Structure formats: C-alpha cells, structure tokens
Amino acid sequence: MKWRAELAVLAATGLLSACASTRPVSDGAVKIGKPYVVGGRTYVPRDDRNYDQTGLASWYGPGHHGRTTANGERFDMNAISAAHPTLPMPSYAEVxxxxxxxxxxxxxxDRGPFAPGRIIDLSRGAARALGVEKDGVVRVRVRRVYPSDKRRASLGAQRSAY
Incomplete structure (x- = not known):
C-alpha cells in the first residue's frame, strides 16, 4: 500500500511540473506563459529559439514608468528593455x-505591443539608443539571441546614454 501512495505523489508531482510555465534553457529559466487575449486577439507565448522578424516597433515610457511588467519587474522607461507578445520572459533580442x-x-x-502590425514595444531608453525616439513607430528587425552571462549582466545596469 505504501508504494501506491508514493506512486500517487510522484504522478501528481509529474503532472504539476508538466503544467508549469517556466522551463530551463541554455540562457536560464524563462517563463513561457499561457495563451491570453487582448483586444479580441489571442496571443500564444512560445519558446521560438529562432525568432527573426522584420516589422514595426513602437516605444512606451511615461504612462508605464514604475508600473509592474508582465514578469513582475518594475518598468524603468530609461532602461534598455522591451515588450513582446509571445517570446519567453526573460529572453533577449537584438533590435x-x-x-x-x-x-x-x-x-x-513585458507583454505587448497590442497595436495592429507592431512586433515589439521598446522602452524609451531603447528607442533613444536606436536613435528613433522622436519617430514613435519605426521599421525594425528583431532577432532572438543568447548573450553571454557577462553581456546580460552589463545590460541589467545599462540605461540609455543617448
């Protein structure tokens, strides 16, 4: 009888871990998340390791500064960060x-943008670094990358110098 109880615990543990939205990858644990709906459109987060798209980017700042991002961090509009509707969090991209x-x-x-035709929302600091802050909406190429620990650490403290 004891083995049945242990088997039940193992089975339950396996089921719970299968439902978890966080999984390890080579660049750390990332949150995939569940599908969600915004403005009548369904977004399905996924771990697209080869993401490479060209499209429109916008930036967000003052209205969101200090608020909590989708992954629980405090948004700093002057930092170098971005919102994407489906890539894991955190993950990294070259823009x-x-x-x-x-x-x-x-x-x-963070999650976003939710405006039609846009593929990424940049922080104001990122828009400044790209030289597009005054433009509002610009064409960009977004490519998922896997930076070294050293490069990721330097990004954490980086704010736009432009």
Whole structure:
C-alpha cells in the first residue's frame, strides 16, 4: 500500500511540473506563459529559439514608468528593455532600427505591443539608443539571441546614454 501512495505523489508531482510555465534553457529559466487575449486577439507565448522578424516597433515610457511588467519587474522607461507578445520572459533580442542602422540588445520583460502590425514595444531608453525616439513607430528587425552571462549582466545596469 505504501508504494501506491508514493506512486500517487510522484504522478501528481509529474503532472504539476508538466503544467508549469517556466522551463530551463541554455540562457536560464524563462517563463513561457499561457495563451491570453487582448483586444479580441489571442496571443500564444512560445519558446521560438529562432525568432527573426522584420516589422514595426513602437516605444512606451511615461504612462508605464514604475508600473509592474508582465514578469513582475518594475518598468524603468530609461532602461534598455522591451515588450513582446509571445517570446519567453526573460529572453533577449537584438533590435536593429532599419532607418538608422543601429543595433542594440534588449531584454524582453513585458507583454505587448497590442497595436495592429507592431512586433515589439521598446522602452524609451531603447528607442533613444536606436536613435528613433522622436519617430514613435519605426521599421525594425528583431532577432532572438543568447548573450553571454557577462553581456546580460552589463545590460541589467545599462540605461540609455543617448
């Protein structure tokens, strides 16, 4: 009888871990999250390790500064970060502004944008670093990357110098 109880505990543990939304990958634990609906559109987060898209980016700042991001951090509009509707959190992407040719590394720590046709929302600091803060909406290339521990650590303390 004791083995049946142990088996039941193991089975329950396995089921609970299968439902967890966090899983380890080579660049640390990331939160995949469950599908969600915003404005009538369903978004399905996934661990797309080869994400590489070109599209429109916008930036967000004052209205969200100090609020909690989707992964529980406090949003700093002057830091170098971004919101993406489906990439895991945290994850990292290189964003290139096609108009300026500048490329930066951003940490995905929030969900968005939810405006039609946009693929990423940048913090104001990231928009400044790309030289596109005054533009509002710009064409960008977003490519998921896996920076070294050293590069990730330097990004954590980085704020826009532009």
């Amino acid at each position: 290139t502004a096609l108009a300026t040719g500048r490329t930066i590394l951003v940490r995905i720590n």
